[in-house]
Amino acid sequence: MKVVSLASGSKGNAYLVESEGQTLLVDCGISCRTLVERMCRTGFELASLAGVVVTHNHHDHIDGLPVLHRKLPDVPIFANLMTAEACEATNHQVKEDFFTLFENGQEFDLGPFCIHPFSIPHDVPDPVGFVVRADGKTYFHATDLGLPLKSVGMKFREADVATLESNHDVMLLKSSGRHISLIQRIMGNRGHLSNYQAAELVEEFAGKKLKKLFLAHLSQDCNEPHLALKETCEALKRIGRTDVDVEALEQFAPGRVYDA
Ligand SMILES: [Zn+2]
Ligand SMILES: [Zn+2]
Structure with missing residues (x-):
């Protein structure tokens, strides 16, 4: 199984998982x-x-879907019902048969991939993260979540390779000059994970198999890759896991291809 980020952050997200020559796109x-x-x-x-899976209906996760669907009408785009309805309600290019529906907690297969969507807390209708299994390896994916919930941590624990949001540094966010309501939204229970919260989840739930961790959705104004890396690497050190390779993902360039 190969995993790579093609774009990560509030200006657009797309992540690719590969197995047996087929690829699965997480968000577009x-x-x-x-x-x-x-x-x-x-x-x-x-x-x-082979297909696309959609985490939630914010623009930075779905804006490329209509053109992709026109170009490749036979490639299924998977989402849950509330995400599908929210996309239809706000984008006239998204028609009724645009999505293939899944239910949270229900695994489904697509080519070599077994995909397990699970609930996460974020300020949209029914957002999800994914566990994807292929080639005997497990990939965990969760961006855009407000809290490092135990239910999310239990999924993270299974992973050989993981993409986890590490959105902001709390001090930088508080001193960013952004409107207080936006700061509260980002820091809220249905907002985004701070570097500290991401590290907290990693420290508590990193499983034995974990070899590679991508830190995702870093804020351009309220974070620095070295701050996100420091927080998580220190957490891994505290639990004696200096063997995990941690990489901070970029908005405008792909990350390194990881071969699990
Ligand atoms: Zn986002
Ligand atoms: Zn979002």
Whole structure:
């Protein structure tokens, strides 16, 4: 199983999982042109795409979907009902048969992938994270969540490779000059994980199999890669796990391809 981030952050998200020559896209919040270009740069072709799974209906996770769907109408786009309805309500290009529906907690198969969607707390209708299994490996994916819940941690514990949000540094966010209501939204229980909260989840739930951790959805104004890395690497050190490779993901460039 290979995993790579094509874009990560509030200006667009797209993550790729590969197995047996087929790829699964988690979210598509970048343009189709950027998607193709970044897949190409990381050694993948659009033709390998078996399907797309959608975490929630915020723009930075879905904006590329309508063009992608026009270009590849036979590639299924999976979402739960409330996410599908929320997308239909706000985007006239998203029609009724646009999505293939899944239910949270119900595993489904797509080519070599077994996909398990699970609930996370965020300020949209019914947001999810995913556990994806293929090649005997387990990938955990959760961005855009307000709390490091135990139910999320229990999924994280299974992972060989994981993508976890590490959105902001609390001090930088508080002194950012942003409107207080926005700061409260980001810090709220249905907002985004801080570096501290991400590290907390990692410290409590990192499983024995974990080898690679991608820190995702870093705020451009209220975070620095070295701050996110420091917080999580110190947490891993405290539990004696200096063997885990941690990488902070970028908004405007793909990450490194990890071969699990
Ligand atoms: Zn987002
Ligand atoms: Zn979001």
